[in-house]
Amino acid sequence: MIKRNDFLPFCKPCYDEDEITAVTDVIKSGWWTKGNVTKEFERIFADYVGAKYAVAVNSCTAAMHLALLAKGIGEGDEVISTPMTFCSTINNIVHVGAKPVLVDIDAKTGLIDVDKIEAAITEKTKAIIPVHYAGRCCDMDKIYAIAEKYNLFVLEDAAHGLSTEYKGKRIGGHGMTAAFSFYVTKNISTAEGGMLTTDDEQIYEKACILSLHGMSKDAWARYGNKSDWHYEIEEPGFKYNITDIAAALGIEQMKKLDDMQKIRDEYVEIYNNAIDKIDGIDYLKDNDFCKSSNHLYIINIDNSKFDITRDDFINILRDYNIGTSVHFIPIFMHPFYKDLLGYKKGDFPVSKKLFDGIISLPLFPSMTREDVVYVTEVLREIAEKHAK
Numbered sequence: 001m002i003k004r005n006d007f008l009p010f011c012k013p014c015y016d017e018d019e020i021t022a023v024t025d026v027i028k029s030g031w032w033t034k035g036n037v038t039k040e041f042e043r044i045f046a047d048y049v050g051a052k053y054a055v056a057v058n059s060c061t062a063a064m065h066l067a068l069l070a071k072g073i074g075e076g077d078e079v080i081s082t083p084m085t086f087c088s089t090i091n092n093i094v095h096v097g098a099k100p101v102l103v104d105i106d107a108k109t110g111l112i113d114v115d116k117i118e119a120a121i122t123e124k125t126k127a128i129i130p131v132h133y134a135g136r137c138c139d140m141d142k143i144y145a146i147a148e149k150y151n152l153f154v155l156e157d158a159a160h161g162l163s164t165e166y167k168g169k170r171i172g173g174h175g176m177t178a179a180f181s182f183y184v185t186k187n188i189s190t191a192e193g194g195m196l197t198t199d200d201e202q203i204y205e206k207a208c209i210l211s212l213h214g215m216s217k218d219a220w221a222r223y224g225n226k227s228d229w230h231y232e233i234e235e236p237g238f239k240y241n242i243t244d245i246a247a248a249l250g251i252e253q254m255k256k257l258d259d260m261q262k263i264r265d266e267y268v269e270i271y272n273n274a275i276d277k278i279d280g281i282d283y284l285k286d287n288d289f290c291k292s293s294n295h296l297y298i299i300n301i302d303n304s305k306f307d308i309t310r311d312d313f314i315n316i317l318r319d320y321n322i323g324t325s326v327h328f329i330p331i332f333m334h335p336f337y338k339d340l341l342g343y344k345k346g347d348f349p350v351s352k353k354l355f356d357g358i359i360s361l362p363l364f365p366s367m368t369r370e371d372v373v374y375v376t377e378v379l380r381e382i383a384e385k386h387a388k
């Protein structure tokens with residue numbers, strides 16, 4: 001395979017003149033921080049996922065933190081989640097003073113193994129945070145049934161889950177509480193940003209107040225033309241609000257979301273068809289009830305079939321000017337969590353085995369079909385050359 005001249009990154013935000021105009025308009029308007037544009041972004045987003053309320057904040061991490069605080073999760077509580085996630089999910093549990101309890105994953109999907117959740121529940125368990133890893137969704141009926149039985153709060157980490165459908169309904173609405181990310185690698189981006197969606201008025205109101213220092217009124221209500229400068233601190237909150245500049249990006253990205261999704265779906269099909277023909281390489285699969293947002297395309301190398309490791313594959317792909325990533329280093333492999341969880345060799349065997357074989361390949365709407373085919377051809381060549 002002839003090496004391409006330019007580097008194909010693992011991910012890149014997609015935009016055109018619409019985003020530039022929208023941001024420029026906000027800058028020219030003189031109101032840059034959270035205001036009416038943010039309110040419009042929240043309304044569009046809530047409508048899209050089918051939620052009653054949406055609170056735009058400066059990250060998915062902030063959205064999850066607010067939701068846990070709003071539900072009063074804290075000291076002495078336990079929260080169940082998955083090791084196959086970004087540190088943010090689990091850091092939030094620690095930040096509210098609770099103890100993370102991790103449940104191993106299902107090998108086919110990489111999602112939390114729902115059948116193992118009940119065994120992890122104690123009288124201290126207060127919440128479950130399922131992660132819609134890579135864009136494929138957890139079995140929410142089963143998770144909500146467990147939550148109901150033990151009176152637990154469910155907070156969905158939908159950082160990857162915008163557009164994901166569970167049994168035909170979008171994640172984030174329909175009575176669920178979910179947190180989305182608009183970080184620059186995500187299916188839509190506001191550079192940095194996140195959204196908390198919920199149907200629960202109490203969570204919504206608490207999240208609004210805590211997202212801005214605990215103030216009874218936001219800046220728009222204090223400095224707008226019908227404003228009143230008074231405000232009160234109801235409890236010490238955080239500085240988590242998004243800006244209207246970022247929200248303007250979000251509104252334009254939402255207009256393009258369905259078209260971008262179609263391209264992702266098409267590229268995933270090309271990847272799947274090609275990788276089905278490569279011996280020793282597989283990819284993570286969806287459950288039947290899921291329509292994935294295809295946020296990440298993750299292959300799984302069977303290390304026993306090659307004379308090189310997963311990391312060697314990554315290095316050779318880089319030599320061919322192909323960017324990749326690994327999602328994720330399981331939580332228990334990070335020194336802080338190894339100690340906190342009292343991790344022992346042999347714990348979470350499914351996550352560990354999956355981690356040893358996974359690579360996230362480039363997937364973003366502004367790459368071309370030819371880019372996708374190039375990646376599959378290089379992979380095939382590496383696999384053939386290094387087959388045992």
Ligand SMILES: Cc1ncc(COP(=O)(O)O)c(C=O)c1O
Pocket residue numbers: 058059060061062085086088089131157159160180181182183193194
């Ligand atoms: C699964 C998961 N949860 C949470 C986050 C945190 O998102 P943010 O960077 O918007 O805080 C990420 C970010 O990559 C993620 O992948």
